[in-house]
Amino acid sequence: MKAWLPLLSLALLAACGSEDERPRLNGPVPLPECPEASYEPCDIRKAACQAGLAELAACLRESSAPPEVAIELMSETEYASVVRAGYADVPEPTNKHFDTALSRFGLAPRGGVPRADDIFAFVAKLGGVYRGHEKRIVIIDHGEPADDELSNLILLHELVHALQDAEHDLLHWPDDEPLTFDSALARRTVVEGEASFYEARAAVPFLGLDIADVDFEMAMQQRLDRTLEGAFEAELLLSNSFVTVTYGMGALVSFHAWQEGGPSGIEPLWQAPPRTMQRVMSAIFGQNTPVDAGIDIPAPDIADLEPYADEVLGAWGLNLTLGQAAKTHDSVPLALTWRGDRFSVYTDTNESTFALWQLELESPEAAQKLDEFFASSGATTHETAGSRLFVSYGIDVEASPSLTEWGRAWLAEQ
Amino acid sequence: MLGASLLGACASADAPKSYSEGVADACYGACVGWQRCQLADASCYSACIASYDPRGIRSESLTAVGQCLETETCATLDSEEAFGPCFDKVRESEPLRDQLVVYCEAAAAGYFDCNVWWPVEDCAHTMGVWNDDVLRAATRCFGRKDCDAREACENDVFENPL
Numbered sequence: 001m002k003a004w005l006p007l008l009s010l011a012l013l014a015a016c017g018s019e020d021e022r023p024r025l026n027g028p029v030p031l032p033e034c035p036e037a038s039y040e041p042c043d044i045r046k047a048a049c050q051a052g053l054a055e056l057a058a059c060l061r062e063s064s065a066p067p068e069v070a071i072e073l074m075s076e077t078e079y080a081s082v083v084r085a086g087y088a089d090v091p092e093p094t095n096k097h098f099d100t101a102l103s104r105f106g107l108a109p110r111g112g113v114p115r116a117d118d119i120f121a122f123v124a125k126l127g128g129v130y131r132g133h134e135k136r137i138v139i140i141d142h143g144e145p146a147d148d149e150l151s152n153l154i155l156l157h158e159l160v161h162a163l164q165d166a167e168h169d170l171l172h173w174p175d176d177e178p179l180t181f182d183s184a185l186a187r188r189t190v191v192e193g194e195a196s197f198y199e200a201r202a203a204v205p206f207l208g209l210d211i212a213d214v215d216f217e218m219a220m221q222q223r224l225d226r227t228l229e230g231a232f233e234a235e236l237l238l239s240n241s242f243v244t245v246t247y248g249m250g251a252l253v254s255f256h257a258w259q260e261g262g263p264s265g266i267e268p269l270w271q272a273p274p275r276t277m278q279r280v281m282s283a284i285f286g287q288n289t290p291v292d293a294g295i296d297i298p299a300p301d302i303a304d305l306e307p308y309a310d311e312v313l314g315a316w317g318l319n320l321t322l323g324q325a326a327k328t329h330d331s332v333p334l335a336l337t338w339r340g341d342r343f344s345v346y347t348d349t350n351e352s353t354f355a356l357w358q359l360e361l362e363s364p365e366a367a368q369k370l371d372e373f374f375a376s377s378g379a380t381t382h383e384t385a386g387s388r389l390f391v392s393y394g395i396d397v398e399a400s401p402s403l404t405e406w407g408r409a410w411l412a413e414q
Numbered sequence: 415m416l417g418a419s420l421l422g423a424c425a426s427a428d429a430p431k432s433y434s435e436g437v438a439d440a441c442y443g444a445c446v447g448w449q450r451c452q453l454a455d456a457s458c459y460s461a462c463i464a465s466y467d468p469r470g471i472r473s474e475s476l477t478a479v480g481q482c483l484e485t486e487t488c489a490t491l492d493s494e495e496a497f498g499p500c501f502d503k504v505r506e507s508e509p510l511r512d513q514l515v516v517y518c519e520a521a522a523a524g525y526f527d528c529n530v531w532w533p534v535e536d537c538a539h540t541m542g543v544w545n546d547d548v549l550r551a552a553t554r555c556f557g558r559k560d561c562d563a564r565e566a567c568e569n570d571v572f573e574n575p576l
Contacts, residue, residue: 150531204526218528
């Protein structure tokens, strides 16, 4: 009897009127700017699918031609090996003093994270990557289908990077100036922001929706909120920022630029990228005054300690510090008073960790407020004068007198 | 017999099953399966009827689940998720209905606004077992501006279906 059931079903279908009378899904509604593109998910391992997505990426960006780039799928293990190989000539430090210094504010665990664990955590979160120096895209196979919407959109995102590279030479864009954490993060918002924006825009038809039926501004704001939360959900908060806020903040900035003039509206971001996260955040949160370049703060010149590393943490680094302590996002207004900083880490013959964080803020009031935060955050040497302040501390040892003196002399300069 | 079925289906003359008939079908199928696997005795059906109350699920889906449970493997029937695989199977084969389409298009758009990507098609393959009243109520949730309010509204609808 059961063998008859399929036949019965067919008969019912044929007998019950034409297909048009039954409810059906609207299916993908093409984006108005790319009406000819296919928005049906396809198997990204197939050349025709890759070519279709490359054409869509070029259409969305109004690029002259689809990107020419090798595309391959790799397992997490395979890609972790590729990343590890990139560090073959870079020995892993025995003492990660920079992370240890950051641990004072909860931005990293003391002693950092073993490189192998860090790579594993990175690859586990990675959907795909465009490797500019090899001109190839690697899509990470997490065991998910290769023909669903998400895999198509991940590949589309990476194809946008390939187009960016063809146009702007990402390895050298916008110049070869040395980057700080702050400036690298700010520039990355342009790269990831544009790709994330187009990925989200293309997602609408891929999900079977009409762009006219969604609230794209709300979606981008929600994405930003999600990435701001995600920014605190990692062990190494500085490196995690590159895979969270660059996407969330960058997508919103790119969307707003695109609203002004379509793909060419984004072009000014490429021509004059932000050099500080203060500028990016100020525009996004509509607070404070955008600062194009931070005040240059000289590195300590001391003889009794060995320099280990120094960084400009910027307004975002300050926000991480404040937010990690408060577990809220109420810290943004104070973080946006950032005007410049230098976070210097030193060690000595006992392998102790010492740090000096010099900050210049918008006003003496802001400096005073931040100084109060440092006062409440534990036993550190912190002083303020005018709009400047510094924090000097050691990990499990007293703060370095010479770093503290350097901080005082810097305060006295103004 | 075949002709009678066809006629009945096309003319929509089959009276829709009531919720209690759907529950009865699901319990019947489950008990056939459990008894086949010697996991239940003769009191199975009455006990099931007395306790099984999947509010908001379409009676037709419950009937289909019951048919699936009759032949479900003993290992699955002996597990905590005895009904799960059959529900998954039925979900996949639910026909599209107007209210399901309306809900899924509203839900996919509403979720997108809240940075959750849920294809309309996946929704249609997942939510078809809910009855139209539940889906209608859930559709109204997407009229709310705030994502948290939408989520709370949907949770309320699906956790406390009419």
